[in-house]
Amino acid sequence: MIFIVIIFVVMMLAAAIAASIFKDLMSAVIASCLVSLIASILFYFLQAPDVAMAEAAIGAALVTAIFIIAIRRTKRHEE
Amino acid sequence: MRKIVSLILLAIVALGIALCVMNIPFGAPKTKVGNHYINKGREETGAANIVTSVVLNYRGFDTLGEVTVLFIAAVGLSAVLATRKKKVEKEIEPSSMILNTGCRFLFPLILFFGAYIFVHGHLTPGGGFQGGAIIASAFLLTYLGCRGRRVSERRIKVTESLSGLVFIVVGLLGLAVGGQYFLNNFLPKGILLSLFSAGIIPIIYIAIGFKVGSEIAGIIDKLMEES
Numbered sequence: 001m002i003f004i005v006i007i008f009v010v011m012m013l014a015a016a017i018a019a020s021i022f023k024d025l026m027s028a029v030i031a032s033c034l035v036s037l038i039a040s041i042l043f044y045f046l047q048a049p050d051v052a053m054a055e056a057a058i059g060a061a062l063v064t065a066i067f068i069i070a071i072r073r074t075k076r077h078e079e
Numbered sequence: 080m081r082k083i084v085s086l087i088l089l090a091i092v093a094l095g096i097a098l099c100v101m102n103i104p105f106g107a108p109k110t111k112v113g114n115h116y117i118n119k120g121r122e123e124t125g126a127a128n129i130v131t132s133v134v135l136n137y138r139g140f141d142t143l144g145e146v147t148v149l150f151i152a153a154v155g156l157s158a159v160l161a162t163r164k165k166k167v168e169k170e171i172e173p174s175s176m177i178l179n180t181g182c183r184f185l186f187p188l189i190l191f192f193g194a195y196i197f198v199h200g201h202l203t204p205g206g207g208f209q210g211g212a213i214i215a216s217a218f219l220l221t222y223l224g225c226r227g228r229r230v231s232e233r234r235i236k237v238t239e240s241l242s243g244l245v246f247i248v249v250g251l252l253g254l255a256v257g258g259q260y261f262l263n264n265f266l267p268k269g270i271l272l273s274l275f276s277a278g279i280i281p282i283i284y285i286a287i288g289f290k291v292g293s294e295i296a297g298i299i300d301k302l303m304e305e306s
Contacts (some may be wrong), residue, residue: 047202048129053196057212062295065219069302 012038023078025071026041033064084098109238126201126267134206135280139262142283143246146290148262150243153294160301174225182224187216197288207284211291218296223301235297242289249279249286 012035019031035057043052108114116133124132133248134142173179196203197210253263262279269276 026192049205050128050209053205053209054145054212057209061216061297062212062219065223066302 001045005042008038008042008045009020024075025067025078029067029071032067033060036060036063058078096149106245122266124273124280126280127272127276128203128206130204130256131201131206131280131284132277134295135283137260138263139250142287143262144249146243146287148245149291149294150239153239153298155297169225179225182221186217190214192294193217193288197284199274199280200284200288201280202223202272202274208291209286210284211293212295214288215291215295215299218292219299222299230296230300232297232300234299235293238291239293239297242286242293245286246283248289249282253279268277 015031015034015038019028019035022028022031025053036055040052040074043049043055116129116137120132120137121127124136126132126136131135131278160302193210193213194207195210196213200206200210202224250262253265254261256265257263262283264278264280266278266282268278
């Protein structure tokens, strides 16, 4: 059990670092979406299903969509 | 230079968080109020989900504040976007038949799932905020999949205002009937674990679900319109 959690935490850290490094903003947004998704799984493991649902619906779906709409209206690549 | 300064700042913040977390005793006995919620919450509020009984009964007024914050954010966004000139409608390429049919098939299912979550907020995990977000994601799917379909802005506004009104009116009714405090649970509690139980909690959660769903759908509608 703790082993699975450690794997998820390492994946989350990797996604978070990737989100800050990527120059392509679309990839960065997808990476930050992955962070939210893994966070919601971790919330579920910590026996907080209410928070996990909110995190999955808002953090992973809606925030990502709003970021992508914003990128479409501006530039895709960081300078 | 800037990188070094930001790294030092980051280290200070990390040290502060680590010091805070170290002082939290994990697994220690709960505080008095926490014990009260866990032991007495079910019988006092009639809600099987203790989180819901805290969010809507013991801390109902805070929830009203949360809903208000979301409302202000939606109003601010539409105020910012309304100052721009309306662009000429661009010709949108219609989506393919498979995408269109898939969206139309999934849309009512996602709506039902969101409604299920906020109607059963007092029994199972989830509630108005989560259900509302899921309903908004259904609208997002239609905006992405079948671009021709739009929800009328007026209906979204009417739904949002009516559900906000229901919240406040139910709270004031509790004040008038019980005479103790705002959002007093004045309706009969019913049998634990049945759908029609927990007094005013299901009514308020349904109102919050409609309000959050219409607000976030309105935000997405505004943003998609501009792009």
